[in-house]
Amino acid sequence: MKVIVERDGRERLIVIEPSGAGYAALFDGRRLHVEGQVGAEMRVLLDGQPVEATVRREGPDVLVAFHGREYAFRTRDARAPKLGRRGAGADRSRGELHAPMPGLVVEVLAQVGDQVDAGRPLVVVEAMKMQNAFVAPLSGRISRIEVKPGMPVESGQLLLAVTPGAD
Amino acid sequence: MKVIVERDGRERLIVIEPSGAGYAALFDGRRLHVEGQVGAEMRVLLDGQPVEATVRREGPDVLVAFHGREYAFRTRDARAPKLGRRGAGADRSRGELHAPMPGLVVEVLAQVGDQVDAGRPLVVVEAMKMQNAFVAPLSGRISRIEVKPGMPVESGQLLLAVTPGAD
């Protein structure tokens, strides 16, 4: 199978094929022999070098954890059409403030309609005994507030949104 | 559900029923509350006492491992008919000599037709750097020999059989 693997915007083509008791990986004009236990738990010799790694998929990404590091790759079948990137959505959500971790909202320091400067503390969330003040991602007017004090929030949950621009 | 549990020939009736966030076990006029993670990995509070155990089925037996010990129980649904015991088969196989572990046959010290006394070494199997001499399970005549030197054997494999009785 031919797989296209992307990391940091760089795409590479890798051919994976059965070889002896294992697999061969062909890329950049090289041939790497892979042998051992493969799957979500990889325990393999790569050209004789022992490598233990955990591999898992998260959406379009394959995450490879080994040597205390985690590499994130986007993979696709070389025969499949290329998928569009999610750039536009990210742009539109630039003024949104999301909880980066689960916790409890302790205080909301602004109201809908307030004009705020980027960096101003807007919501205080407590998690793991720490109070964290989350600040305006950009200058503008607060268009939505989705939380109130005492409310538990999940990781990634929208806290509020700021519409860019000064008065 | 009503379960009959047997150990060492002693049968006891236990009723398991959902109770609150867990289960209740009723037996011997007692009621024991079970709460926590249940399944092959049990991690439960039994009336407030924390117990971690691994449970697995091996044929008709349920094996419960905890506190460094393993308990073997035979369980059946109290509504199901009682199954016959496998006593007869065990009797018939009394003269059979089975490998108690995997290994390599190093030597066979007798031939079919030999008259042997109980306790006489008959087969030497090497495993894990040790040579183990397996002896005649009873006095009698050797009726079958299923192995020869150099042959690998699996755990439980028949090595030979002795037909009881003197000449």
Place this chain on the structure above:
Amino acid sequence: MRAIHKVLVANRGEIAIRVCRTLREMDIASVAVFSEADREAAHVYAADEALLLGPAAASQSYLNVEAVLGAAKRAGADAIHPGYGFLSESAAFAEAVEQAGLVWIGPAPEAVRAMGDKVRARALAIRANVPVLPGTEGPVADPAELRRAAEQIGYPVVLKAAAGGGGKGMRRVNHPDEFEHAVKLTQGEAKNAFGDDRLYLERWLEKPRHIEVQVFGDAHGSVIALGERDCSIQRRHQKVVEESPSPALSPEKRQELWDLGVRAARAGGYTNAGTAEFLMDARGHFYFLEMNARLQVEHPVTEMVLGMDLVREQVRVARGERLTLTQEEVRPRGAAIEFRIYAEDPAAGFLPQAGTVRRLQLPSGPGVRVDFGVREGGLVPFHYDPLVGKIIVAGATREEAVARARRALGDCRIEGIPTTLPFHLWLLEQAAFVDGSYDTSYLAHHFHGLQPPPAGPEEDQAMVLAALFAHLEAVTPRVPYYTPAESRWRSGAALRAEPRDGGRR
């Protein structure tokens, strides 16, 4: 002498497990307590009995004095070990424990009261000729008064919760403009964590080392120093790495520091285990910071260089026995370093993150000790401190201990939650850590988050594995993900089929 047959451990996580281990070794029954969020926590299964305290919020469970005392009564415990954090430095709790007729395994309530309040501790230290930093004389609740003190002492200053400890409720203020908001946040944290929003303020020392003395006293008048610990590797004023001996002390300075620690402990009428914390400036002058009237998170480094069990010693002293050692017998050997594993993302400003530990492979072998509070498949709830465990290494020399740490932490695999592990691996490559010359400002100046792993042979290997994984997904109906969670049912959910991870989500 007071007998102790059953101890309630009023804590959770790794310290509750650690205390239960020693109790088991002493043939003393142990009672765990837990909140609704901790029903399946590892510490529950480290004890002989376990009792529910109440809802997840610490104020309704681990900080709830009535609930804890009620549990002790129900279990028939005759003593309470508070661990660290939570109620460990509450003099009111210690008093309530003793009034309930139970043995308090820790310093006498009067000493907890005297030393737990930083302001009183400071006054006691001054009286005992132990040097302190310039600052407010007493606890201050009024922001305006705090501001006046800051202006008198001069910025930068540091705000501290009077009842705080362990870096919680502590904030540096560089400039008058930040002052108001900083006071508000610190008061909020102090109120929440310790039920007391009084603060005090003192001069901020540039580039000091944070070195503390483990002190121990018995009911027979002995107070000794069990060596020091260097805790200068800090982020957010909180320790992440501690070691003993301190690489910054000459034998003479070490002796001086131990003596100061014993003097501070005597001033507070100290018994049982405590820690006298000091800052040391560039000229080698010591300043008393505070006294922690409890076992510290980092006590294992002391245990490793001394070959003794401090929890065992705590129980012995609480029973009225004499200290096992005299000061002359305290002879540390080799070097030990502790690495705190927090559920925090070092790539994102050490932001704490709750979650499920999907994979946990802990190091072992010579000179490696592991004290962990979660297990594979276990949950790190967001309600409590994000410390999930500690890895402690010892070596015949500091150099060996550092090399061992690289090996041991490199062998460790934790997945499912971000942890400080990659941060520690980074730290172990830094010259200032390897040569021991770091100070408390080191991380703020030199740690700028973790870089994504670079391109190179290791990236190529990872890429090959990613491609192979994609290949396996394509040719097999489903990828057998590693899912320890699969092997479990929860109570009351026996009939609910757990969804299985499909090959391609």
Place this chain on the structure above:
Amino acid sequence: MRAIHKVLVANRGEIAIRVCRTLREMDIASVAVFSEADREAAHVYAADEALLLGPAAASQSYLNVEAVLGAAKRAGADAIHPGYGFLSESAAFAEAVEQAGLVWIGPAPEAVRAMGDKVRARALAIRANVPVLPGTEGPVADPAELRRAAEQIGYPVVLKAAAGGGGKGMRRVNHPDEFEHAVKLTQGEAKNAFGDDRLYLERWLEKPRHIEVQVFGDAHGSVIALGERDCSIQRRHQKVVEESPSPALSPEKRQELWDLGVRAARAGGYTNAGTAEFLMDARGHFYFLEMNARLQVEHPVTEMVLGMDLVREQVRVARGERLTLTQEEVRPRGAAIEFRIYAEDPAAGFLPQAGTVRRLQLPSGPGVRVDFGVREGGLVPFHYDPLVGKIIVAGATREEAVARARRALGDCRIEGIPTTLPFHLWLLEQAAFVDGSYDTSYLAHHFHGLQPPPAGPEEDQAMVLAALFAHLEAVTPRVPYYTPAESRWRSGAALRAEPRDGGRR
């Protein structure tokens, strides 16, 4: 001085892993070797590189001198560490290693030859005034000659493989009738394990203690004793539990034993790590048994009481460096005990049993060291020694170490293979072990297999769990068995679906 940059570890299992750990800590590259049976073994993944030696049979892999040297050449290794067992005491191998221009991390080949042969070692000991037991002067191949010697010395006697060690190839003979068969079996084992079927024979001492001295020499003429280990808990003449210090020695006897150990080592022209084994009779007399020219299985107890790394010391000495310590600096602290975890069924005469480790939960916390050679899901093949790992505990006193052992071994869970773990838990409750009065005959006289767990509250709990399990089986489509094996594919089998354990087999 000779530089060492890359070491081939000519072994498998826990000792290969243990050696690789120290090499990593010393920044020295490591090369693992493996047989066909060990393709997925844990030791393969403890090294920086790994090379296949050959088929599963030890004679064609780990005992194959050409294959090992070939692997060293292919990998570009500049030194070889032999571990224990296999080729570790083969003087021919040590010589071949040196002739290939590689550094041999162990005693010089001449010393291995002199001391590896028990008969020559015995003659050297006699010449150095180290006391020995009455026995044959030299190695004997002729059974009739052995029988004559036995009759001269008087039964019971003990047969030992001249090239043996670690209790392998050793058999007690109580009566002339058993003699012939015993000689045959012992010769077979000796031939197979060491390629040398010569035996010798000596008087069997009743109820002795087996105590050994860890000796260490460097190329500069220093030979020191690094304390002793008591190895009197034995089954089939093989050690299962070892401790340091020996509870049977007074300070004077300890000094005498250390001196004898150093004298024996000097007699053999000893460098690097070795062990002088002695028996001590009821009157406190010592008899030299043999010299093991290698690291012992039980070296960790010495490491724990001394706080040093013996493998690091081996590498240093092999490079030509001086010993780190002088004899005066050897000051053991506290007590350490090692428990060998064998894949053997203690309920069935310690019968070894190969299999897959279905579950492996190892202990941790203060004073606990774990050196293991398999991991969860891993295989214990039947081709090799059944040692799967070791649990070593240390305490400030022997009493603390024993209590800690109970806790640590109680925390340990190994499923899928029988192990000596339940035996150790039994041992820890026996008065003769707790008070340290045991001798080498102890197990033969007092261990009669393990009883099935008794009826009582614990049985009731187990029964409830069994009934609950049966209930869960009945109400759910399938029981989610704990099957780590599920998460794996083997190479070349990516398309073969692994059968999943059904609810009711």
